[in-house]
Structure formats: C-alpha cells, structure tokens
Amino acid sequence: MKFSENWLREWTSPDWTTxxxxxELSLAGLEVDDVEPVAGAFTNVVVGHVLSVEKHPDADKLNVTQVDVGDVEPVQIVCGAKNVVAGMKACCAKVGAVLPGDFKIKKAKLRGVPSHGMLCGASEIGLPDDGVDGLHVLPNDAPVGMDLREYLDLNDSSIDVDLTPNRADCFSVMGIARDVHAISGAELKTPFSENDMAGTADCQVAIEVTDAVACPKYLGCTVTGFNTQAQTPLWMKQRLERSGLRPLSLVVDITNYVLLEMGQPMHAFDLNKLQGAVQVRKANAGEKLTTLDEKEVVLEDDTLVIADDSGAIALAGIMGGLSTSVTDDTTAIFFECAHFNRLAITGKARKYGLHTDSSMRFERGVDPLLPERALNRALALFTEVAGGEVSKVNAVISDENLPKAAVITLRKETLDKRLGVEVDSQQVNDIFQRLGFGVEENAAGWNMHAPSYRFDMAIEMDLVEEVGRVFGYNNLPETPLHAPMTLNELPESEQELMALKIALVQRGYNEVVTYSFVEESKQKCLAPDLPYVLVQNPISDDMKAMRTTLFPGLLQSVAYNQNRQQPRVRLFESGLVFYKNDQDPTGATQVPMIGGAVVGKVAASGWDETERAVDFFDVKGDVETLLRMSHQVGKIRFEACSHPALHPGQSASLIKDGKEVGIIGQLHPQWVKTMGVNGNVFLFQIRQDALMTMEVPCAEAISKFPEVQRDLAFVVENELSVQSLLDAVMVESDILRSVDIFDIYRGQGIGEDQKSVALTLKIQHQERTLQDDEVDQLVAQILESAKQKVNAVLR
Structure with a gap:
C-alpha cells in the first residue's frame, strides 16, 4: 500500500517526523518498505508566466523569453526547450535558486544574451517524468510567483507499507489513519463532509442479484447532464501518482481515488451502452468477455460476473468490460458499488491471468458497511468537478448474507500472562476504543465487538496481539524464559539428513530448493503413470500441479545454470513429493525424497586432469556413497528398468526388500529439448526413509588365520546382469567372506552373444586354518549354483 504522507495527515497528524x-508504523506491524520524497531538493523555484518568446539572434536552437515571476519587472531568460510558447505557465528557477544536485542558478550570458534564471523541465527539479520533451507545463490557473513547492504540495513523501494478508483493513489511507490514531492517540477526523448525494429522480437501471451469497450488497445510481470536458483536478492527480497509480480520466481517477482513500473498489459503466437490467450472476460456461485491457477471456461457470441482456460486461470485483467502458464521448454514467464475498473472488483474477487493486482487496476482505459511504464520496467528488444530476440509489441488500462482526471474550489473566506484563484495564479499554472496537466489560475481562472492517479478529489471541502492538512491543519487559526441557532419545541407528547433504556437497554438488508446484505438462512427461494433485488456486498456470518427482525442479535449475554459461552442473535437493490419495484427508500422500542432477565434465578443468564427460557410473558412485553411509550397499540392489523419463539402457531402479525405493539414469533424449537442457543429464532420486536407518556398529574379532583367494571366470549370456551372477555365487557358507568383480571380457575365444565375468572369492575361517578340501568343496558348490541359477560355466 503506497500513499502520500500529506494525504494521511489530513486524516490524522501526530506530532511525529516522517x-x-x-x-511507529513498522513497530505496529505495518512494515514500511520505503519512504521517498515526491520531488528533489530545490529552493527558489516559482510559477512563471511566459510573456513573450523571440528567437536568439546567434543560436537557432535558443529562444529569448520574458517571464513574469511575480516581481515588479519581468525577467529575461534564455531557453532551449522546444515547447516554450508565449502565454504558458512554467516552472521558473530564479537567480539564487538551488536545484537537485546542488546546481545553483546564477546570472549568465548565453551566446551574448543575458539570462536571469532558468525555465525547468520535470527532471531538472526532481519531479516524476511527465513524458514531455521540454518544460514542465503548469495549469493556466497557477498563481504567478507562487513558490512551486507550495503550489504543487511538494513538501511530501510517498510511503510504501508492506501489508500482511490479514490486514485488509489497511489497504486505504483511511485504514492506515485508523491505526496511526490507535498507536499515537492523535485525533482521527474525516477530512470531507459525508452527505447523502442521492437525487430525487428514479435510477434508470434495474438491478437483479441472483447469487446473494456471493454478492450480498449491490448499489447503483446514474449521473447525467455533467460536463463531459471536465478534467481531473491537479491535487487528485498528484495523490494518485504518489500512490503509484497513473491518472487516466476523470471517472476512472475518481473511482481509483476512492479505492485508495477508503479501500472500497467501485466501477462506472457508460449508461447508454447498457442493455436492460444489470445482473449479478454466475457466468455461463464458455461465455466470453473482453476486459478493459482488451484481453478476451473465456469464462468458467464458477465465475461471478456483472451482466446485462447482451451478456457479461464485467468480472465482478476484478475488472470491467470494454464494451460498456466510459470514454470521452460518454454523456451518462452508471456508478456501481458492491460488497462481494471473499470466497467468490479469491483466485478468479489469477485464473484469467489478471491482477488488479480491486481483486486484491476483495480477496482479503472489504468492510461490508463501506459501499454506501464510498458511493456518496465518489458522487460528491464527481459532481464537484463535473456537475450533473444524480439519481436515486438502487440497492439490493441481503442482510443475512453480509459478514457479521465477531464478538470475542478477552480475559485479563490471559492478556497479562501472554504479554508478560500487567496492562492497566483502563489502558486496555482505551486501546480497543481507539481501534474501533465496542468494549463491554465482564467479570473475567471484556467482551470485544470487532468493527466490521476487522476480518482478522476471530479468537482471543488476536485481541492479545492488538494490545501488544498498540501498547508497543518495545515496551514489553525482557523476561528470561524458564522452561523444563526433555530431550528425546536419538537412536544410534538413525541417519541424519544433514550428513547425507554434506556428503553430496563434498562430492561437488550444490543444494537447491525448488517449488513443489510444477508445470502440468512436464509432470506428465516425467512421471505419466503417477496420479498427481492439481492446485485449486495456483500461483500461475505453469505451477498448478504438485510434483510427484523432484526431477522437474532439478531440470529447471540445470537449464537456468546452463543458460548462464555454466556447462558443469551438479545439483541436489531434498524435499517432499506428493502422490494423489483420495483416502488421505489432505488428498495426497507426502513422501520425503533426496535427488540430484549432473551434467558436464566429471571434474573441473585443470592441467592435471583429463577431461571426461560424466557418465552413468559416476552418478551411480555418488548414489553408492549415500548407500554406504547408511550401510545399505548390501541391502539395496540396482536393477535395470524402463522409466518414461530416462534413457533405455541407461537407467536402473533401486530395490530394497522387493520394493522400488529410488531411480537413477540419464534423461531420455526426447525430453532434453522439452526441459530446456543441453547434453547428457543424469538424474537420481531416492526415498529418504530408505537411507535414514543405519546398522549399529558391532565389534567383531579379526581372524588371525590366513585368507584364501580363488579367481573364477564365468562365461554367461551378454544380457545377464552381473548382479544376477553375484546372487548365484553367494552361496550360504560361514567361510565365504566376499565376492568381487575384477574383469569383464568380450572378444576372441568368447561367443558373440556371451561375455566373461571374472570374480575373486575371499575365503577365511574365523577360528582355524582352512584345509584344501574345504576350499575345493566351496568352489564346487559355487560352480554348481552358478550353473543351475544363471547357466554360467567356468571359462
């Protein structure tokens, strides 16, 4: 919420500097992001009246002007601006003036002609860009000789407050003023007369509300016979600009002004373009509307619209339609002012790719008692500037569907306990009365009647917070906490996620944190078989699906880095994935995962390194590091698999106890362009619960007896996985310690569809020296098992 400080001080003006x-606003919970002067620092600049303009005798691009600056005699000023003409009012820096940047104006001669001052453009005196190439033109009624800072009210600042979503009541100057009044005690006043502007003539437009739950209050009236040439007053334009809005036309500026001043969105239709009664209804599925920004939207049947006999003419609470917009040719206006249920507006603007000041306020909540006041204020401003005849107000109100103000009990004991300080009861009364609450004392404390604009008041702790912030958080005592602590037991077998992260960092990875919301099309590409959850109110159209895999976010991060000339990327992420589950109260099963993405060279370039692109086995080694840390190497197997996101022949499932707990492989070539990445990208993903339990170290004596090794080379079919052969040779035995691969051979002496796999067997007894016949018997058992299970023969 951005606003003019001087505008705020018309409502309440505590004896505080800017x-x-x-x-004080920040300490009260309304965090001030920025305070910016509305103009640069300058002095001795006045309103000047250009009396005459003549060409400079020795310079084609210069003019010699005579300017009335309110002194006895006009002053002569040489000016190079293209738009200088006789009769105009302009900003004139007199001799002795100091402009922004400590630029001092002195008497001078320009090409031999004396110049006693300077006619200024907007940028030269630190004003916002007015889009004019030349002098900043002032209105014809600007008083000659008046100090420009006073005339344009430039001793002012724009204050930008970052409001939290629960403080919808502060999305207006009036709302901010209420809080300043509460925390300062300064008088709060309404700086204008609130009169009933309704006329005696009947309103020409009938109003029909078919959904009173979504729209419990709708007001409308017409204005005719006004001056169509009337312009927005300068003071109103200035306040709009200092609040971040661009002045457009009188009608639009007035509705925007009331929006900023009181927080009530409203709209104006061209009366002559309306056809029949104004209807507040749900849109028909497929109904079309062209909005004021000339964007055509196809409406869904859950969208509340304003319509007439021709169809939808506005998105309720969001934006008006182009077909009934007010233009320079408009001679009659229908003003509307309504209260919409928050749930009827929430998410609708984003659904159609829109974001307006109106929708932002209605989504958070607007005072249901405000439309009458706001409509009268808008009519008063409009008729004051342009005149006209105002009709009676047509009103359709459903009292039972209007929000009801909350009544909350606040206990004195709870208040003092929560704040840690005893606040005087009278001071509590004063705080809530200044906040606009109805205060009713009872034996335990108070019954507080929240004002209609405080949608955030629901429970007792909300009231405690109000006392705390108005009393002043900095006034609360610093009390040391005394709390008993019971430390939970940490099982020795529990693996720490941080340890796994550190291991990946030590292997050259960088951690990323990506959104849990992903693009639906990419979700379908990478995990088409997994049911996913769609977000009802997505941030944007490309973030409406809850991820079922970490791959979309990792690949997006890879693409981001590659687009910034980072060819070697190693990233990992730990986070939740979401599987659709209608049986779960949340609608999804959440599973913690850890995953990674690698592309580029194995190692950073160096004189002592041979450059080589990363491959499947490099990433498999990283994964095995995580498995080894959790003592899962022997428990989790790698099995070749087919996965829609991964390259066939370069992908494997991680299997534990017969269930898949992870996946590893190269991104399928068909998705490389879709995901916006380059090169061979390798991915992995593992369920965290498969890694979070370690084996507790158990002491075991080292055998002092000699170890026996036997090397066996088996000939097997090419398609047979080495893991299958290892499973076959690992027979039950108390002397077989390990089996390791040391060679795989294809070529001469081996069939074309075969390969030779050489293994080293390590054999040892814990308590005695082995005999040759024991070793031979074990080898024979292994050969037989390999033959029976995988048809492996000794080479």
Missing part, C-alpha cells in the same frame, strides 16, 4: 511515523 522518520518517526515510519518507525
């Missing part, structure tokens, strides 16, 4: 005001 800096103090900003600090």
């Amino acid at each position: 800096e103090q005001l900003s600090e």
Whole structure:
C-alpha cells in the first residue's frame, strides 16, 4: 500500500517526523518498505508566466523569453526547450535558486544574451517524468510567483507499507489513519463532509442479484447532464501518482481515488451502452468477455460476473468490460458499488491471468458497511468537478448474507500472562476504543465487538496481539524464559539428513530448493503413470500441479545454470513429493525424497586432469556413497528398468526388500529439448526413509588365520546382469567372506552373444586354518549354483 504522507495527515497528524511515523508504523506491524520524497531538493523555484518568446539572434536552437515571476519587472531568460510558447505557465528557477544536485542558478550570458534564471523541465527539479520533451507545463490557473513547492504540495513523501494478508483493513489511507490514531492517540477526523448525494429522480437501471451469497450488497445510481470536458483536478492527480497509480480520466481517477482513500473498489459503466437490467450472476460456461485491457477471456461457470441482456460486461470485483467502458464521448454514467464475498473472488483474477487493486482487496476482505459511504464520496467528488444530476440509489441488500462482526471474550489473566506484563484495564479499554472496537466489560475481562472492517479478529489471541502492538512491543519487559526441557532419545541407528547433504556437497554438488508446484505438462512427461494433485488456486498456470518427482525442479535449475554459461552442473535437493490419495484427508500422500542432477565434465578443468564427460557410473558412485553411509550397499540392489523419463539402457531402479525405493539414469533424449537442457543429464532420486536407518556398529574379532583367494571366470549370456551372477555365487557358507568383480571380457575365444565375468572369492575361517578340501568343496558348490541359477560355466 503506497500513499502520500500529506494525504494521511489530513486524516490524522501526530506530532511525529516522517522518520518517526515510519518507525511507529513498522513497530505496529505495518512494515514500511520505503519512504521517498515526491520531488528533489530545490529552493527558489516559482510559477512563471511566459510573456513573450523571440528567437536568439546567434543560436537557432535558443529562444529569448520574458517571464513574469511575480516581481515588479519581468525577467529575461534564455531557453532551449522546444515547447516554450508565449502565454504558458512554467516552472521558473530564479537567480539564487538551488536545484537537485546542488546546481545553483546564477546570472549568465548565453551566446551574448543575458539570462536571469532558468525555465525547468520535470527532471531538472526532481519531479516524476511527465513524458514531455521540454518544460514542465503548469495549469493556466497557477498563481504567478507562487513558490512551486507550495503550489504543487511538494513538501511530501510517498510511503510504501508492506501489508500482511490479514490486514485488509489497511489497504486505504483511511485504514492506515485508523491505526496511526490507535498507536499515537492523535485525533482521527474525516477530512470531507459525508452527505447523502442521492437525487430525487428514479435510477434508470434495474438491478437483479441472483447469487446473494456471493454478492450480498449491490448499489447503483446514474449521473447525467455533467460536463463531459471536465478534467481531473491537479491535487487528485498528484495523490494518485504518489500512490503509484497513473491518472487516466476523470471517472476512472475518481473511482481509483476512492479505492485508495477508503479501500472500497467501485466501477462506472457508460449508461447508454447498457442493455436492460444489470445482473449479478454466475457466468455461463464458455461465455466470453473482453476486459478493459482488451484481453478476451473465456469464462468458467464458477465465475461471478456483472451482466446485462447482451451478456457479461464485467468480472465482478476484478475488472470491467470494454464494451460498456466510459470514454470521452460518454454523456451518462452508471456508478456501481458492491460488497462481494471473499470466497467468490479469491483466485478468479489469477485464473484469467489478471491482477488488479480491486481483486486484491476483495480477496482479503472489504468492510461490508463501506459501499454506501464510498458511493456518496465518489458522487460528491464527481459532481464537484463535473456537475450533473444524480439519481436515486438502487440497492439490493441481503442482510443475512453480509459478514457479521465477531464478538470475542478477552480475559485479563490471559492478556497479562501472554504479554508478560500487567496492562492497566483502563489502558486496555482505551486501546480497543481507539481501534474501533465496542468494549463491554465482564467479570473475567471484556467482551470485544470487532468493527466490521476487522476480518482478522476471530479468537482471543488476536485481541492479545492488538494490545501488544498498540501498547508497543518495545515496551514489553525482557523476561528470561524458564522452561523444563526433555530431550528425546536419538537412536544410534538413525541417519541424519544433514550428513547425507554434506556428503553430496563434498562430492561437488550444490543444494537447491525448488517449488513443489510444477508445470502440468512436464509432470506428465516425467512421471505419466503417477496420479498427481492439481492446485485449486495456483500461483500461475505453469505451477498448478504438485510434483510427484523432484526431477522437474532439478531440470529447471540445470537449464537456468546452463543458460548462464555454466556447462558443469551438479545439483541436489531434498524435499517432499506428493502422490494423489483420495483416502488421505489432505488428498495426497507426502513422501520425503533426496535427488540430484549432473551434467558436464566429471571434474573441473585443470592441467592435471583429463577431461571426461560424466557418465552413468559416476552418478551411480555418488548414489553408492549415500548407500554406504547408511550401510545399505548390501541391502539395496540396482536393477535395470524402463522409466518414461530416462534413457533405455541407461537407467536402473533401486530395490530394497522387493520394493522400488529410488531411480537413477540419464534423461531420455526426447525430453532434453522439452526441459530446456543441453547434453547428457543424469538424474537420481531416492526415498529418504530408505537411507535414514543405519546398522549399529558391532565389534567383531579379526581372524588371525590366513585368507584364501580363488579367481573364477564365468562365461554367461551378454544380457545377464552381473548382479544376477553375484546372487548365484553367494552361496550360504560361514567361510565365504566376499565376492568381487575384477574383469569383464568380450572378444576372441568368447561367443558373440556371451561375455566373461571374472570374480575373486575371499575365503577365511574365523577360528582355524582352512584345509584344501574345504576350499575345493566351496568352489564346487559355487560352480554348481552358478550353473543351475544363471547357466554360467567356468571359462
């Protein structure tokens, strides 16, 4: 919420400097992001009236002007601006003036002609860019000789407050003023007369509300016979600009002004373009509307619209339609002002790719008692500038569907306990009365009647917070905490996620944190078989699916880095994935995962390194590091698999106890372009629960007896996995310690569809020296098992 400080001070003006005001707002929970002067620092600049303009005798691009600056005699100023003409009012820096940048104006001669001052453009005096190439033109009624800072009200600042979503009541100058009044005690006043502007003539437009739950209040009236040439007053334009809005036309500026001043969105239709009664209804599926920004939207049947006999003419609470918009040719206006249920508006603007000040307020909540006041204020402003005849107000109100103000009990004991300080009861009364609450004392404390604009008041702790922030958090005592602590037991077998992260970092990875919301099309590409959850109110259209795999976010991060000339990328992420589950109260099963993505060279370039691109086995080694840390190497197997996201022949499942707990492989070539990445990208993903339990170290005596080794080379079919051969030779025996691969051979002496796999057997007894016949018997058993299970023969 951005607003003019001087505008705020018309409502309430505590004896604070701008800096103090900003600090007090921040301490009260309305964090001030920025305070910016509305103009640069300058002095002695006045309103000047250009009396005459003549060409400079010795310079084609210069003019010699005579300017009335309110002194006895006009002054002569040489000016190079293209738009200088006789009769105009302009900003004139007199001799002795100091402009932004400590630029001093002195008497001078320009090409031999004396110049006693300077006619200024907007940028030269630190004003916002007015889009004019030349002098900043002032209105014709600007008083000659008046100090420009006073005339344009430039001793002002724009204050930008970052409001939290629960403080919808502060999305207006009036709302901010209420809080300043509460925390400062300064008088709160309404700086204009609130009169009933309704006329005596009947309103020409009937109003029909078919969904009173979504729209419990709708007001409308017409204005005719006004001056169509009337322009927005300068003071109103300035306040709009200092609040971050661009002035457009009188009608639009007035509705925007009331929006900023009071927090009530409203809209104006061209009366002559309306056809029949104004209807507030749900859209028909497939109904089309062209909005004011000339964007055509196809409406869904859950969208609340304003319509007439021709169809939808506005998105309720969001934006008006182009077909009934007010233009320079408009001679009659229908003003509307309504209250919409928050749930009827929430998410609808984003669904159609829109974001407006109106929707932002209605989504958070608007005072249901405000439309009458806001409509009268808009009519008063409009008729004051342009005149016209105002009709009666047509009103359709459903009292039973209007929000009801909360009544909350606040206990004195709870208040003092939660704040850690005893606040005087009278001071509590004063705080809530200044906040606009109805205060009713009872034996335990108070019954507080929340004002209609405080949608965030629901429970007792909300009231405690109000006392705390108005009393002043910095006034609360610093009390040391005394709390008994019971430390839970940490099982020795529990693996720490941080240890796994550190291991990956030590292997050259960088951690990323990506959104849990992903693009639906990419979700379908990478995990088409997994049911996913769609977000009802997505941030954007490309973030509406809950991820079922970490791959979309990792690949997006890889693409981001590659697009910034980073060819070697090693990333990992730990986070939740979400599988659709209608049986779960949340609608999804959440599973913690850890995953990674690697592309580029194995190692950073160096004189002592041979450059080589990363391959499947490099990433498999990284995964095995995690398995080894959790003592899962022997428990989790790698099995070749087919996965829609991964390259066939370069992908494997991680299997534990017969269930898949992870996946590893190269991104399928068909998705490389879709995902926006380059090169061979290798991915892995493992369920965290498969890694979080370690084996507790158990002491075991080292055998002092000699170890026996036997090397066996088996000839097997090419398609047979080495793991299958290892499973076959690992027979039950108390002397077989390990089996290791040391060679795989294809070529001369081996069939074309065969390969030779050489293994080293390590054999040892714990308590005695082995005999040759024991070793031979074990080898024979292994050969027989290999033959029976995988048809492996000794080479």
